Amino acid sequence: MDSGYDDSLPGECLRKPDWKQLKLYGVGDPVAMFSSDSSCLSSRGRVSKWFWDSAEEGYRTYHMDEYDEDKNPSGIINLGTSENKLCFDLLSRRLTQNDMLHVEPSLLQYPDWRGHLFLREEVAKFLSFYCKSPAPLKPENVVVLNGCASLFSALATVLCEAGEALLIPTPYYGAITQHVYLYGNVRLAYVYLESEGVKVKGLILINPQNPLGDIYSPEELQEFLGFAMRHQLHVIMDEVYMLSVFEESLGYRSVLSLERLPDPQRTHVMWATSKDFGMSGLRFGILYTENQHVATAVASLCRYHGLSGLVQHQMAQLLRDHDWISQVYLPENHARLKAAHTYVSEELRALGIPFVSRGAGFFIWVDLRKFLPRGTFEEEGLLWRQFLDNKVLLSCGKTFECKEPGWFRVVFSDKENRLRLGMQRVRQVLERQPQVVEEASPCHTQEPSTQPI
Amino acid sequence: MDSGYDDSLPGECLRKPDWKQLKLYGVGDPVAMFSSDSSCLSSRGRVSKWFWDSAEEGYRTYHMDEYDEDKNPSGIINLGTSENKLCFDLLSRRLTQNDMLHVEPSLLQYPDWRGHLFLREEVAKFLSFYCKSPAPLKPENVVVLNGCASLFSALATVLCEAGEALLIPTPYYGAITQHVYLYGNVRLAYVYLESEGVKVKGLILINPQNPLGDIYSPEELQEFLGFAMRHQLHVIMDEVYMLSVFEESLGYRSVLSLERLPDPQRTHVMWATSKDFGMSGLRFGILYTENQHVATAVASLCRYHGLSGLVQHQMAQLLRDHDWISQVYLPENHARLKAAHTYVSEELRALGIPFVSRGAGFFIWVDLRKFLPRGTFEEEGLLWRQFLDNKVLLSCGKTFECKEPGWFRVVFSDKENRLRLGMQRVRQVLERQPQVVEEASPCHTQEPSTQPI
Structure with a gap:
């Protein structure tokens, strides 16, 4: 609907899988990883703890320094967690009606x-x-x-x-x-x-x-x-x-x-x-x-x-x-999602950043490959950390086991003031980055199709 | 506090364990048990389903035929599930106060x-x-x-x-x-x-x-x-x-x-x-x-x-x-528990049934060994089923991995009308049973001690 970059490579990967070529990823061999730990935990307990300690790093950093317009205006804006924060007013009204308790x-x-x-x-x-x-x-x-x-x-x-x-x-x-x-x-x-x-x-x-x-x-x-x-x-x-x-x-x-x-x-x-x-x-x-x-x-x-x-x-x-x-919640929720989506996607266009998004969910899949000179996951992680240091939390492609480095997920289902500030902080980081010459990126030389296969 | 039978054999088992003599019980080798099942489930899924299908038999029979004073007076009285049904009035009042929603x-x-x-x-x-x-x-x-x-x-x-x-x-x-x-x-x-x-x-x-x-x-x-x-x-x-x-x-x-x-x-x-x-x-x-x-x-x-x-x-x-x-709930709850406990323990005494119970929890551990002529778990299961057929659900000792057959747990934390009817149904079943001569049961020849070790 609102992007010329709908048919991203990951989308292609998704649609034309080679069913005979599989590989197990994700957890590695976590039991072996932790066998020397001296805590009281079982190997499974250590794996659970490891997931807690590592995977949620950004989330916990955010929780220790949450943005608040009045109390903590320099706190972290969370565009990483997929939550819809647009309709608490409607929900609060409905959930406190007499029939609920x-x-x-x-x-x-x-x-x-x-x-x-x-x-x-x-x-x-x-x-x-x-x-x-x-x-x-x-x-x-x-x-x-x-x-x-x-x-x-x-x-x-x-x-x-x-x-x-x-x-x-x-x-x-x-x-x-x-x-x-x-x-x-x-x-x-x-x-x-x-x-x-x-x-x-x-x-x-x-x-x-x-x-x-x-x-x-x-x-x-x-x-x-x-x-x-x-x-x-x-x-x-x-x-x-x-x-x-x-x-x-x-x-x-x-x-x-x-x-x-x-x-x-x-x-x-x-x-x-x-x-x-x-x-x-x-x-x-x-x-x-x-x-x-x-x-x-x-x-x-x-x-x-x-x-x-x-x-x-x-x-x-x-x-x-x-x-x-049907009459209250969904129409209003969809209108608000659409407005927020329009705002963030226009910001991205103004920045010249390609993205995937077709009008479902709370997020835009953003292509920042041109900001990774060597195109490695290490660079992706560094860029993610620069965003966090600049007080905006995003999710990087690695989290989603994306095949190629440089993709980020930006959650747009948030109030306008937070979106504006979050996108401003995203822009600040990107403006500091050296850019790969755009023509070198294979994805962008393709013609966008209006309807992905 | 109110029983001369406090020092039961299971209590003794509990207190003087031989730490060097252990055996694993409970689940047997459930994976092997279900390997020929043709459902879509994994072996673990079949074990989960087996626990559901078997262990909750009494509970589900009860749910299909629950006693209700007006609508189903011949339904099953549940003295098997350890729930406190004495204080819903207090809880409902507290949980519907303004601070809750x-x-x-x-x-x-x-x-x-x-x-x-x-x-x-x-x-x-x-x-x-x-x-x-x-x-x-x-x-x-x-x-x-x-x-x-x-x-x-x-x-x-x-x-x-x-x-x-x-x-x-x-x-x-x-x-x-x-x-x-x-x-x-x-x-x-x-x-x-x-x-x-x-x-x-x-x-x-x-x-x-x-x-x-x-x-x-x-x-x-x-x-x-x-x-x-x-x-x-x-x-x-x-x-x-x-x-x-x-x-x-x-x-x-x-x-x-x-x-x-x-x-x-x-x-x-x-x-x-x-x-x-x-x-x-x-x-x-x-x-x-x-x-x-x-x-x-x-x-x-x-x-x-x-x-x-x-x-x-x-x-x-x-x-x-x-x-x-401290002022409302606990005093009233304890008073009601005590009254219900007194009622059931007096009923048991009138029936000449020994039991263990010292004033904590919702249940009395009842010794029905004299009603099992051969003292087997098979007889215990048959007695349990007779109770259920007579519309009263109890828990038998096997459920608690009691070492010797013949013990039952009777939950007393229920309203008086249900307790009365439940105990009446228990009595009806026991009066039909042949009894082992009481002196043959080793437990009852012991002198009760007032304070178990």
């Missing part, structure tokens, strides 16, 4: 670990309506839990043996690496690389895609699903951004909207309120699967991923309120 | 996975006060998560390698078996049996004890802690019933009240609102540990055990309200 004995007692039936009924109705399913979805196919991180952990565990792998197109939301590994001991296999002879059990698809802000067409979906069926692979469809497609012309389709799933017993859909309702702190996610073995095995693990009965009541109230969702 | 942006955003600081501060103050700690406890030693099942899972994972074991005195709350196994692949070793050469990493102590309804004296605690230190074992102290000691004369002491812990870096305390505040459906538990490696590794896993920011606010409000807790 409701206490009854059954909500305070041990729940059905699949989730209370009243909530699973509302989830099924909600998904039927907003995913435009050809037939009504069923409450017995719904499992409720405290967010999609937990769901990745549970699904990886019940679908794969320890040491097996799940395929994932890159670049992808990098935290999935630890979600499937920390408890499940499952690895990811990236579709563009060489094989290592590990057993692959499934395929993870994120749609709308993170970090590309792009969507899969129904034809592409069918191609992936058909491939998975032929190889008896599970498909884990992560659709946490499904209601955050703010360009209607994109024609986004949930996998639940398809007339016929090639292999419904191996198709497992995840959704959450974290992104589409801007409430990552509420910890509410759901699994939709027709496979009752999978639903039950995940439900059994839900003892460890349960959420408060009071929150289950709140979520049922929210999801059943189609009037508010 | 509070929404602000930070509560809706990604949290500190250790728990919001405002909540960890309140937890530290709450525990300092109600555990009577010699010095103020610290917020940085607190990790907040969605209940103690999750905490068992996380601690087992970060303290033990797969296949290692934790010691536990039996009989014990049997669900711990799956909590440490399903994700962590850790087993339990019972202290009274033969060794199998597995590496033991720690010791789990439940105080007040479940199912015995008994407490450890400070001297006993020191003995266990000293033993653990000598063998470099972690100690996981499960104190979820610490405020449900309704006989003050027992002199209960939390491990956090001790002047000096022998090995503070290996002592990890868990507490939750499930039992002491009768809110198992709220999913709120905490870890207190001075070991920052353990705290961080658990916090890293808290991505999978997180709870809503809105609930974190509610819990902070509840825990800081010492006036309500």
